[in-house]
Amino acid sequence: MRKALQKRMEAQKYVWEGAIPLQIHLHESQVTTLPPPPPALILAPRIGYLPLLVPLIKPHFRSTLPPGVDTIWFEYRGLPLKWYIPTGVLFDLLCAEPERPWNITVHFRGYPGNVLIPCDGEDSVKWSFINSLKEAAYIINGNCKNVMNMSQSDQLELWHSVMNGRVPVRLYVWGLSEDFDDLEDISQVDSWEKISYVNRPVEIHKEGKCFTLHDAMKNLLPEFFSDESLSDSKLAGVDFEDVQKIPSEDVSSNKVVEDRGQNAYEHREACYISSSAEIKLIRIQGIEPKLEIPFSWLVNNLLNPDHFLHICVCVKVPQ
Amino acid sequence: MCLATLEVFWTVIEVMMDVCNWDGTVSAKDFRIGALSFAQKWESLNSAFPPWSWVPCPKHSWLASHELLQEEGYLSLENICISRPNEEDIDQNSQTDPGEEETSCSEKEDDIDDATLVQSNHHELHYCDFHVVYSYTFRVPVLYLRAYCSDGRPLLLDEIEKELPACSSKELPETKWAFITQEEHPYLKRPWYKLHPCGTSEFMKLLFLGGDTAQPKLEVVLELYLLSWFSAVGQVVGLTIPCKMLNDR
Numbered sequence: 181m182r183k184a185l186q187k188r189m190e191a192q193k194y195v196w197e198g199a200i201p202l203q204i205h206l207h208e209s210q211v212t213t214l215p216p217p218p219p220a221l222i223l224a225p226r227i228g229y230l231p232l233l234v235p236l237i238k239p240h241f242r243s244t245l246p247p248g249v250d251t252i253w254f255e256y257r258g259l260p261l262k263w264y265i266p267t268g269v270l271f272d273l274l275c276a277e278p279e280r281p282w283n284i285t286v287h288f289r290g291y292p293g294n295v296l297i298p299c300d301g302e303d304s305v306k307w308s309f310i311n312s313l314k315e316a317a318y319i320i321n322g323n324c325k326n327v328m329n330m331s332q333s334d335q336l337e338l339w340h341s342v343m344n345g346r347v348p349v350r351l352y353v354w355g356l357s358e359d360f361d362d363l364e365d366i367s368q369v370d371s372w373e374k375i376s377y378v379n380r381p382v383e384i385h386k387e388g389k390c391f392t393l394h395d396a397m398k399n400l401l402p403e404f405f406s407d408e409s410l411s412d413s414k415l416a417g418v419d420f421e422d423v424q425k426i427p428s429e430d431v432s433s434n435k436v437v438e439d440r441g442q443n444a445y446e447h448r449e450a451c452y453i454s455s456s457a458e459i460k461l462i463r464i465q466g467i468e469p470k471l472e473i474p475f476s477w478l479v480n481n482l483l484n485p486d487h488f489l490h491i492c493v494c495v496k497v498p499q
Numbered sequence: 500m501c502l503a504t505l506e507v508f509w510t511v512i513e514v515m516m517d518v519c520n521w522d523g524t525v526s527a528k529d530f531r532i533g534a535l536s537f538a539q540k541w542e543s544l545n546s547a548f549p550p551w552s553w554v555p556c557p558k559h560s561w562l563a564s565h566e567l568l569q570e571e572g573y574l575s576l577e578n579i580c581i582s583r584p585n586e587e588d589i590d591q592n593s594q595t596d597p598g599e600e601e602t603s604c605s606e607k608e609d610d611i612d613d614a615t616l617v618q619s620n621h622h623e624l625h626y627c628d629f630h631v632v633y634s635y636t637f638r639v640p641v642l643y644l645r646a647y648c649s650d651g652r653p654l655l656l657d658e659i660e661k662e663l664p665a666c667s668s669k670e671l672p673e674t675k676w677a678f679i680t681q682e683e684h685p686y687l688k689r690p691w692y693k694l695h696p697c698g699t700s701e702f703m704k705l706l707f708l709g710g711d712t713a714q715p716k717l718e719v720v721l722e723l724y725l726l727s728w729f730s731a732v733g734q735v736v737g738l739t740i741p742c743k744m745l746n747d748r
Binding site for chain 2 (some may be wrong): 355
């Protein structure tokens, strides 16, 4: 019992301390000095949000900014980044082959209001976060009340009830029409139209056997599953026992993979699910769990502070 | 069109929902049945008003709809003018003595109605699109809205609140059943305004209290669900249900 609790605390520490090294470049249209300023190097918490980094970024570029009102937004290779999606999720979703440091661009002008919801800094992030938290509380509890006032024991009780009801999940599905062997070969996401956002809870009914990630994916993306058996096709990934051995100062899941002496990315086998489409990749908190992993482990260990499980999926679809 | 108050509505309801077991929510499938039925009824009884239409939406933009197990979508009512004529302008114009105008124009001036007068005073007309979308989290319908000028410029929340005062944060404090937030439209992926659904299931449950036990068809029950939901939510944005729809049972 104590060992299980200790393991859970280690995994939670991993989540809470996970960070993405960012190299933030000022967009060339806003550079007013020669030579242009060097990029800002920032370690961004996975569970945080990009606008919260502004107090660190702004001083770095202050002397080179043009005069006027700032409306700050971020972009990765031309794609405006949605500020209400946690930083780690954006990285897992948009960087198929994880790029370290992650090179993104900051803009202080020209906010794309037709694509992005306005952001007035920390308050907007706070508001969005609390709304998500209330939504998660509703999914688990059946009501939005008392979210902010829960005691420690109430929170523990909350998690016991989760596995007999609904689990808050946000699924981001990137559909690719081309096949690939290597993640580096994938073309960039150039539009949010290519990504389906599925914000719906996973319904769990306690049956005899264990409810796995595979069962959860079937629940969320039934259109990808035929009735055929999937016993001989697996996604290569990190075993969850190995995840619990990760030292807390690591910032990436790659280290674990490399330590094991295999390159899981090269030997990945596609999961053939239906004749028309296949799931190529599933990432949660930077980890690629095997489909057989108990879903309860993911829920107990990899939730974001908003109490949602954010799952990034890459699928190959027919032309 | 007459305003449908909740009291009037209660007297015409004949359906009994088992209050103890029902939590006021519906499934996605039931929402679609109710929505289609509601749209059909609206069109047949409300021909003076633009119709609601069901817009099917693929769950994934890159997946052909025939591969989907279940059709998803939302109800749409678009290009509704929400501008009111400015009372000040009407008073000013009524004070003008047509007899003093050029004789060649005076006859034409008499035929001009209020709407034209409003436009000629350079008031932009404001329009609104309404979408009714199913929420998987709250398991109830949710109203999304988007307002804009005739040139397409989107309206900000304070401009919307001027046209639809019941939407304002003063009228809908957080402790009540709904408030407005700006959020990404679940299917169109653009910023829209949403009437927050937390509490919808509670008032839906209340709406169905009491009454006799006549057991109608599922479609009728679900249509009634949408009708009831709309009678409360629609008032907030100035859309009302004609009495004909309520009486046609």
